[in-house]
Amino acid sequence: MNAALPQGPAASEMHSLKVIEQFEKSPLSQRYPWTNSYDLILNACEKWGDDTGLEFVPTGTAGEPSEVISYRQLARRITQTANLLHSLGVQSQDAVSVMMPSLPETYYAIWGAQAAGITSPLNPMLDAHHLAEIIDVTQSKVLITTAPFTANRDLWEKAVEVVKQATNITHMVIITRPGLTEALPSAPREGVIMVDYNAIVDNFNDSRLDSGRRFHGDDAAAYMHTGGTTGRPKVAQLNHSNFAFVAQLIADMGSDQPRYNTPCALPLFHIFGLVVTGIAAFSIGNPIIILSPSGFRNPNVVANFWSYVERFKFKGVAAVPTILSVLYEVPVGDHDVSSLEEIISGAAPLPDHLKLKFEDRYHCRVRNGYGMTETTALLSLSQKETPVPLGSCGLRLPYAERIIGHIDGNKLTKICGPNEAGVILTRGPNVFAGYLEKSDNDKAWVDNWYNTGDIGYLDEEGFLFLTGRAKDLIIRGGHNIDPLQIEEPLLNHPDVADVVAIGQPDAHAGELPIAYVVAKPGKHIDEQALLAYCQKHISERAAIPKRIQLLESIPLTAVGKVFKPRLREMAAEYVLHSILTHTEIGANIAVYTDQLKGLTATITLDDKDQAETVASAVQSLPFHIDIV
Structure with a gap:
């Protein structure tokens, strides 16, 4: 694709808003001519040819052999997968549901589905009923998943339950892997045709799309579930131009840097992993190292992470704050991790103290970005060398x-x-x-x-x-939870008069769901019994409250609305008191909501010499804390 060379500063020079505005003087179409994911990926694969595109580490064990897939092989498989789906009747306006762990085939499925129709990645940690609801909303007729894993059949059993409820599914495309999965299983119900992906994919054309599809930027590319776990699911439509723009921008911003291995340890059903360790890495020609099917959820990957930094010479890592807090505690040992230059943190707020301590210990830079599914993962990000004020998540993207x-x-x-x-x-x-x-x-x-x-x-x-x-979602480790999923079952309890669910700050998950409950007059509520009630009546495990606190009344504003800032302050106070009680440190705690800092705590110590101990104990909590 030929285009006139853009004028003005390079993308790697956008260190200020003024430079971004100068950058934008060149038309968007001139700077970033690709408007769809398929052509963009194929162009990158042609450019990088036999270089490594994907490298798969099966178990996360240190030093284990890996499987290497070249960019050329990647392009062929994506095209073959698209043609396989087309043979099943998938047209450009049809969704294809993809419920898989992180495998090379997951990349083929996601981007092949975008080439044939519309990809709909599913979070396998959601309950089967909710997944079936998502499939109903997207009207998908094809589900791509894996055969039962030899060591754990949970994913397959979930898929079976989903297909039993999602009656519009007519085909299941099953991925098998020697040593990881069992053979092709039988269909979960009548009317479902089982397709053995591995047995037939090589029979399909690998050089062009049999559909003859011509892409447009406003064609739907992905249906992404984006929080809200009651009623009809909330599903966002991302277009081909969204993916193409963000991928080209990231590649352009890193064009002054040499190519390097990119670890994939975030789930590919989440927009952050899908973009940052997917199409953006393809665009720049970075090999993607898939660190086991479950990534950072695999204890082996976390325990051996620094050995992988040494082995693959990782320069940059995409992670969420909860993972950074875990990696911070993993000893480096004698591994050479000098290649690591930066961490890109996203999906949840990054605590200032965690950023500073991580940078100090591992001698790398931690960059905080901001975005969401609806903004194709990015809304705010700064260049590697941009001096960013502490607590900020950067400048805006050009053209946005x-x-x-x-x-x-x-x-x-x-x-x-x-x-x-x-x-x-x-x-x-x-x-x-x-x-x-x-x-x-x-x-x-x-x-x-x-x-x-x-x-x-x-x-x-x-x-x-x-x-x-302002929105009410509880974000638990990047998993969006609608408070209504907690509040509605609790309100059905005969002894409960009122309930409000919020996210309690947590060092590892970012937030954990809790509920404040008011009993009906004359009724006695046992908190543990009510938690047991939640276990039975809240279908989504991630949404079950970690604790319930009884109140005489819910705090309200002057006009009678629930005043959630006060509840969040109370939750933060509880967390800090718990930490200080556990460490046997005396202090006075004041929590308030600052207009500019947001949720803020001041810890006034009885013994000032304990400041470092307290700082270490609270460093990963996701709100501003002053220790005096």
């Missing part, structure tokens, strides 16, 4: 507008000035096309701006600081 505003319903009433908090609003080529269910779009747009539901402010230089969340 961002403002902070006050809103009333779907109307923008004020654009905030520097250092004034408000709702984060955005629009641009990274922003999705909308939710499949039209009612989900009612509050998503404010005068043609996408409402992120997050609260923050911009400083005088355009750096973004997050201070809170």
Whole structure:
């Protein structure tokens, strides 16, 4: 694809908002001409040819042999997978559900499905009923999954339950792997045709799409489930142009750096993993090292991570804050990890103290990004060498507008000035096309701006600081939980008068769901018995509250609305008191909500010499903490 050379600064030079604005003087189509994922990936595969595209480490054991797939092989398999799906009747407007761990075949399935139709990655940790609801919303007729794993049949058993409930599924495409999975199983129900992927994929054309499809930027590329676990699922439509823009931008921003191995340890059903350790890495020609089917969820991968840094000379790693807090405690031993230059953190707020301690211990830079499914993983990110104020998640992306505003319903009433908090609003080529269910779009747009539901402010230089969340989702280790899934079952309990579920700060998961409960007059509630009730009546395991606290009344605003900031302060107080009690440290704790810092705590120690001990104990909590 030929295009006139863009003018102005290079992408690697965007260290200020002024330079970004100069960068944008070249038209977007001139800088980034690719408008679909399939052609972009094939172009990259042709460019890098026989170089390593994927490398698979099966178990996460240190030093184990790996399986290498070249870029050329990757291109062929994606095309063959697309043609296989086309032979099953998949057309450009048809969704293909993909429920798989991280394997080379997962890449073939996801990007092959985008080439044939629309990919719909599923989180296998959701309950079967909810997965079936997602399939119902997307109207998918094909499910790609694996045969039962020899060591663990959970994924296959989940797939069986899903297909029994998702009656529109007509075909299951089954991946088998010698040594990892069993043979092709029988169909879960009548009317489902089982397709042995490994047995037939080589029979399909590997050089072009049999469909003859011609892509357009506004073609749907992916249906991504994005939180909300009650009622009809909330499914976002990402277009081909969204993926193509973000991939080309990331590649352009790193064009001044040599190619390097990129570890894939984040799940590919999540937008962050799908983009950062997927199409963006392809675009720049980086080999992707798949660290076992379960990535960071595999204890072997965590325990042996520094040996893999040494073995593959990782320069950059994409991770979430909860993983960083775990890796921080893993001894390096005698491994040479000098290749590691930076960590890109996303999916949840990055605590300042964790960033500083990680940088100090491992002599690398930790960059905090910000984005979500609806912005194709990225909304805010800064260059490697950009001096970013502590606590900020960076500058905006070029061509992607961002403002902070006050809103009333779907109307923008004020654009905030520097250092004034408000709702984060955005629009641009990274922003999705909308939710499949039209009612989900009612509050998503404010005068043609996408409402992120997050609260923050911009400083005088355009750096973004997050201070809170207007939307109610509880984010547990990157897993979105709708509070209603907790509140509705509890309200059905005969002794419960009122309930509010929130996310309690947690050093490992970011947030854990808890519930504040008010008993009906004259009723006595046993908290442990109510937790047992939740175990039976809340179907999603991740949503079951970690604790329940009884209150005489729920705090309300002057107009009678639930005042969640006070509940979040109470939850933070509980966590800090628990930590200090465990360490037998005396202190006074004050928690409040600061307009610019968000949830904030001040710990006043009885003994100032214990400051370092306390700092170490609270370093991974995801809110601002001052120790005095």
